[in-house]
Amino acid sequence: MATTDPANTHAVFKAYDVRGTVPDQLDEELSRRTGAAFVRVARASTVVVGHDMRPSSPPLAAAFAAGAADAGADVVMIGLASTDQLYFASGDLGHPGAMFTASHNPAAYNGIKLCRAGARPVGADSGLLEIRDAVGHPQPPSGEAGTITQRDVLEAYAAHLLRLAPVAGRRLKVVVDAGNGMAGLTAPVVFERIGGTDGGTVELVPMYFELDGTFPHHEANPIEPENLVDLQKRVVAENADIGLAFDGDADRCFVVDELGGAVSPSTLTALIAARELAKEPGASVIHNLITSRRVPELVTELGGTPVRTRVGHSFIKARMAETNAVFGGEHSGHFYFRDFWRADSGMLAALHTLGALASSDRSLSELLDDYRRYVLSGEINSEVLDPTATLAAVESAYAGTRGAVLDHLDGLTVTTDDWWFNVRPSNTEPLLRLNVEGADDETMTRVRDDVLSLIRSHAR
Template identity: 45%
Template sequence: MIDIGLATTPMNYFAIGHLGAAGGIQVTASHNPAEYNGMKLSKHEARPVSGDHGIPLLEQKVTAGDLPVAARPGRVTTADVFAAYQRHVLSFLRRPAGARPLKVVIDAANGMGTIDRPIFEAMGIEVVPLYFELDGTFPNHEANPLVLANLRDLIAKVRETGADLGVSCDGDYDRSAFIDETGEPVGSDLVTGLIAGELLSREPGKHVLYDLRSSRAVAEYIREHGGIPVRERVGHSFMKATLRRHEGLFGGELAGHYYFRDNYYADCAVLAVVEVLNLLWHSGQRLSALVAPLRRYAKTPETNFVVADKEGTIRKLAAQYADAEIDYLDGITIQYPDWWCNVRPSNTEPLLRLVCEAATPELMAARRDELVALIGPPVAGGH
């Protein structure tokens, strides 16, 4: 066993590949509140162990007591991979000579993003740190950047300091959320499109993954920038497997996970920051201007519902919209020319989740209300 000490989840993935390890364990509850803990398991090359890839077999062996005994005792060694990880991350940086140091507010949320501070400071940016004191009780706010309340301090600091960019980290820092220079949150699906465009400018013709909750604008933008969009169901195990299968360049999820071919096909939040910086430097534009062409449609945030009969609800929706184009890649996706929605069971909580997008805000509101009437009252919570 190799103990790498305190590490972000992406650093753990990197260590598995860099050290040629057979697998890895990251002790983390990710974005969950302080009272939770857990483990993320990986195989060689940072390939995921998940409910669809290994966990059932592991559960079966543990339950049956069918665990092999090693012929000889193992041993524990230690390894410091931080310097190698920093070199790896910074190798993606494309800061032009003489470029001004962008001012970036980074909210580490008292989580593991704190240990990436030397990497941020080596990027040639002016770092405005927020909550960089490591504290697993999360005294300032939960380390979940998808909850708007957790972004309020970051938004205020971006506006107060006149920063070019804001970055919010989750607990194990495998997710980044972005705030533009006006203090407006930028949807992670739209960031997927922006990063895809930046990477495709160097390597056109490659496959790019996006999760099925993403705006239609994302696939359109990928095509417009010379890429081949690939739609995938929600979840890192599915995204990583499909990215490998296509030898894809990049992939992104609405939850803020960003996957890179040249990072063992694993997600890496700090690499997403690097690519957004590359885009800002090379375009010479503000983030709000860069994302504007992707704001083509009106879209709801992901909305949660506690439903006793999930499968029955999905069948009811299929019957209600029988004239639509329907698929069941993940839950049910219902598509019309001027609007679409996805309703799917949560991978981590006892919920159904809805996203709805339409050509206009008025149509989106009407279809959203129609769907809520069919599904039931929404509740707070979510990934």
């Protein structure tokens, strides 16, 4: 059984969530113990629980609910849900929550994303390690057990998103690739409220909407270019205005323009930042350090305050709370909204993009020209013998570069007027991750190749 080995428990409790293979690393007993531990650590009287479409998710969610109820908490089961739908339930109902999903991981995996009331994150620095330790020291049920009830929040979730980002204007043809993930459930309900397939603002062209945790068509991970190929072809074949791709739990959204071109999440960050600043002039906007410099430039041009953070949702959410930022964007396709309890929502990002496009008479590629200025490499991973020594070698090589500024907010960032790059170590693997941006393609390519050559001279 997975829970008999303390080392295994430590292995599945990650920096931001619980994740592992089923049933050898994560099983129903571990889930049950986690439910009880979560109630004790979070001092929760009520917990909201949702799950994705993976075959292992319903029994794991049920076991968690049983453990939480044994510990004295009432449990509200919202059933099949996207992760941002669970965040909505946590925020709207005011209760801590647990979402059973392994996001974009293969079918053999599952996991638990936990949050406190109001969708506040639970990570290694905010309670997850205490929950892990409590799992290893289970306590017998004490007092009266809580109740377990069912509640459907999907319609309320859809209505809330459209209040935050209404879509009106010209009719759009939209191809959506759900990747057999949870957007196959949420997208039809959201899109029907803005016209759906019967008319109105949106004509929906669905792809892979069948909920199937074995992912028969492609991995539900749109950050990988090969997983966008089907959508890109379909957008062009349908003569559609836009394509949207969601990951397995639908908390991330990637966009394809009418020409079939993949849109950088940095470009979407700039677009959404402009819309949020139009509603609240002068507000702060969060961007992580590998987002295009076009984002802070645009925010400044529009009178807002750009706030730079490390990579990772816990850092972004913390800085949002500190600065009261209206919005935050990451290169990974996560977009965070203050009015959505500072949580990330792929669907809300999609609605902002549709709203901007529907209110314009330009194509998406033309519209986004306003939000693009530089050339990004995308993230490039290199396996090295000693990430720390390799990072030091890169710093030594660039320390004397004329006009360069070096900083260590997250790994090493080297910035000049014409280019910048960031190299940072993986938290879990002997990898270094490189991101480069240049004023033009030639500059980006030159810097990318130079840094990669240096990094890979230390390859394993």
